[in-house]
Amino acid sequence: MKTAVLLGAGGLGCPAALALRDEARARGLSLQLVIVDDDRIDGSNLSRQILYTAAEVGLPKAEVAARKLGAVARVARFDASTAAALLAGADVVLDGTDNFEARFRANDEAVARRLPLVHGAALGWTGQLLTILPGRTACLRCLFEGPPPEGSVPACAEAGVLSPLCGLVGAAMARAAMQVLLGAAEAGVLSRWDALRGTERPLAVKRDPSCAACGRVAS
Amino acid sequence: MPVNVKIPAPLRPLTANLSEVAVENAGTVGAALEELSRRYPALKDKLLDDKGALRRYVNLFKNDEDVRHAQGLGTALKEGDRLTIVPAIAGG
Numbered sequence A: 001m002k003t004a005v006l007l008g009a010g011g012l013g014c015p016a017a018l019a020l021r022d023e024a025r026a027r028g029l030s031l032q033l034v035i036v037d038d039d040r041i042d043g044s045n046l047s048r049q050i051l052y053t054a055a056e057v058g059l060p061k062a063e064v065a066a067r068k069l070g071a072v073a074r075v076a077r078f079d080a081s082t083a084a085a086l087l088a089g090a091d092v093v094l095d096g097t098d099n100f101e102a103r104f105r106a107n108d109e110a111v112a113r114r115l116p117l118v119h120g121a122a123l124g125w126t127g128q129l130l131t132i133l134p135g136r137t138a139c140l141r142c143l144f145e146g147p148p149p150e151g152s153v154p155a156c157a158e159a160g161v162l163s164p165l166c167g168l169v170g171a172a173m174a175r176a177a178m179q180v181l182l183g184a185a186e187a188g189v190l191s192r193w194d195a196l197r198g199t200e201r202p203l204a205v206k207r208d209p210s211c212a213a214c215g216r217v218a219s
Numbered sequence B: 001m002p003v004n005v006k007i008p009a010p011l012r013p014l015t016a017n018l019s020e021v022a023v024e025n026a027g028t029v030g031a032a033l034e035e036l037s038r039r040y041p042a043l044k045d046k047l048l049d050d051k052g053a054l055r056r057y058v059n060l061f062k063n064d065e066d067v068r069h070a071q072g073l074g075t076a077l078k079e080g081d082r083l084t085i086v087p088a089i090a091g092g
């Protein structure tokens, strides 16, 4: 059995989890999906967080999502003190969190444990996806040295995350995770969507030998 | 033929919604950003820190090459090159 750990059951995490669960079933792949989120469902989430209904507002996202998908719920914050327990046994990690701190933490913790990581992000009309094979392909810090100071870049609460783009990037995260599980990861390529134009452009990203996260991880 | 700078969607409010800006006479990545910031002053602070270095959470690609792996802002540009601005985003 394979284990996939999803960080964040929000706009990206909902479609990613749904597509990954269904694709694993369709292929007859035995997959344990672990859903990590410490947030509760808010009415403003419903347009893009497609696993939730108005009747579930106020309930923990991880529990509701896990119940609907036959997954394991971890109502917990992903931080330095919980990372080891939450990532235990993972064959692939999917990052669908909603802030820079969590994303760089997800990168650093996955890289330190040499766990393949599927990083998906969305803001406004823009989506990004990067599959990371630690020690072999570029990680998030090879591409961006670190997070912006708080408040300098709009958070999704201000700039908004477009619902249709969430479906697009979330489905791509599920595809990327499935490729990792099948041993055919498409890593080292940053996919970038411009949902305003309906275009997707890949950029090859290289490892930075002096990367603070993966520079010392042997290949 | 100028250098073509690709503006990502989150920064387009600062470039009169243009997704591409042609920059003339830019011999280096730094010079292209200088010229771009002269025309769209609000952009400068998004790309460069107060010491004039590329911000940690922004990256630039010359054609398909990460300028951090080349000579950074000193990376040479020639006419017809494409400079793509890639900002880190975190929403989900």
Ligand SMILES: [Zn+2]
Binding pocket: A138, A139, A140, A141, A142, A143, A207, A208, A211, A212, A213, A214, A215
């Ligand atoms: Zn790295």
